[in-house]
Amino acid sequence: MSSANYEVVLTNRLGNRAINQDRIATAERGDALLLMLADGMGGHARGELAAQTLIDSVSRSFRNVSLPVSKPENFLQQALKIAHQEVAEAGRHSNPPIEPRTTAVICLIQGSDACWAHLGDSRLYYLRDGEIIVRTRDHSYVEDLLRSGKIKRSEVEHHPMRNTVTQCVGGSKSAQTPAFDSASLEPGDELLLCSDGLWNSLKESLLIKALEEEDLDQAADQLADQAELSSYPHSDNISLIAFRYLTNNSAEESEKPIVKPTPSQQGGSLDQALDEIERALDKYGSEMGDPK
Template sequence: MEFSIFQETRRGARKVNQDRLGYVYTRDAVCLVVADGMGGHIGGEIAAHIVVRLLIERFENEAKPTLPSPVLFLQRAIDAAHAALGDYAQRFSLPDTPRTTCVACIIQDDAAYWAHAGDSRLYLLRKGAVQARTRDHSKVQYLLDNGVITPDEAGRHPDRNKVFSCLGGAFEPNVDFSPKMALQHDDVLVLCTDGMWSAFGDGEVVRAFEAGGLQQSTPALLNEAERRGGADCDNLSVIALRWSGIPPTWADGIGTHTQTQTLALGEFSTQMDRTVTLAEPLTGRPALSDIEIEKAIKEIQETLKRHGSS
């Protein structure tokens, strides 16, 4: 495989960054994950962290170097992540389960497969157009689909942050799975949270990734999203991957271009935002002590191991 990749997350104007993202690849497969912890619920950033870490660790355990079934992997991993969040809430006697959106993508055999719950998005960009895009599980998307509001009104709608599917919570998530999508040379996959995509129309996203390499276009897009968001700017996160990308000598820059054939069959490479903010109050009580933080991390590890093997 040959691709260019770049990821970045920013806090925006919020006090805490509840987004998490990461990717991992073997010589023949790639896994990309973005999650947006839900700020209206306890421990949204922890929910996002658990989901991203669980999916990445399952991929590390199961891709040898490919997955037998990318769709089945996504289904089982997302189900396990949802269950892990409920288990975490029980272990810490939380009054509510931490919740998060999730969008994840597997690439192998020159094809992409993705799944999502909530309003974190995946775009497949090809030859100056949006070839495919996830549909948000949100009230605003429902209103758009039924002609109640226009696309211009959607960006300003007071309910634009209301989603009806997520990981965590009392109900099973509504998860959408893509069909197998064959990839072409120079296709770009963009996984992002609503803090990024809500600032732009689809055409602006396309144009941003046509201009220059990922190492330049991704930060530029985030800069503009932050500028437009101003004092209300949400957390914003992006993973962008250009398939069979332009060599780094004049496009994406050294450090973003990857040729996976240098990996041995049993090897993988992982890049993940490993920050987990456990010093924030989870239940309205004082912030966790250092001892409690260490205990919480240990509990998360045990939860991940248990659900990672299910």
């Protein structure tokens, strides 16, 4: 997907799993774009139901909101609250009743203004000039230990509870308050929304390197391929949304047709052009015969 202001690529892989519990989607209205990613939690029944319900619910909230959204944080919080209620309701109406749960990352972009919210351990990376400016902090047991100084970063990868999520959408509890952040985008800035099937399999340096590719489709495929390969044969579902901010001017420049210069633009003159024609007639006139 692309427009005058941006380009977006979505990639989803099953990995070495029987069921795909990840869901990704975008929605566009006027000058507003919404990016959505949900990773159904496998430790609970029907994670795929929770993830799909969240995407459907947030999409409806976006279709119904008045544009431009004057208070993006309020909109995102309310959208996730409604999604939580609908996920819980979908679980209650299942036979037998269940409590499906999902992570969530949603990002609202209006012009050059981006605002995002998340619950769980799906992430958003904000990159500029090959550097990570912002990375969402996981709502997980291990992340809490790390931030409190109880464990070192080197201990995270092999911690027995590193996949334990502390906040989510769905379940029996009331809706939880997401974490928010925002940014004013500049030309070339990128956003990467991804499930843990991607970031848990790759070093952040590889994420950065891949997104330096000019072709965003190629970058997204490269990231998914590397994540699948590095975690084989235990690859999780892998999902990502890659967004690149362009601005109107850069997009218009890229769409201009290639125009070959005329002889006069190359520094020649009309007299020189006529001389060339006359020499050609002198040389090949006998082969061409008399004009009719």
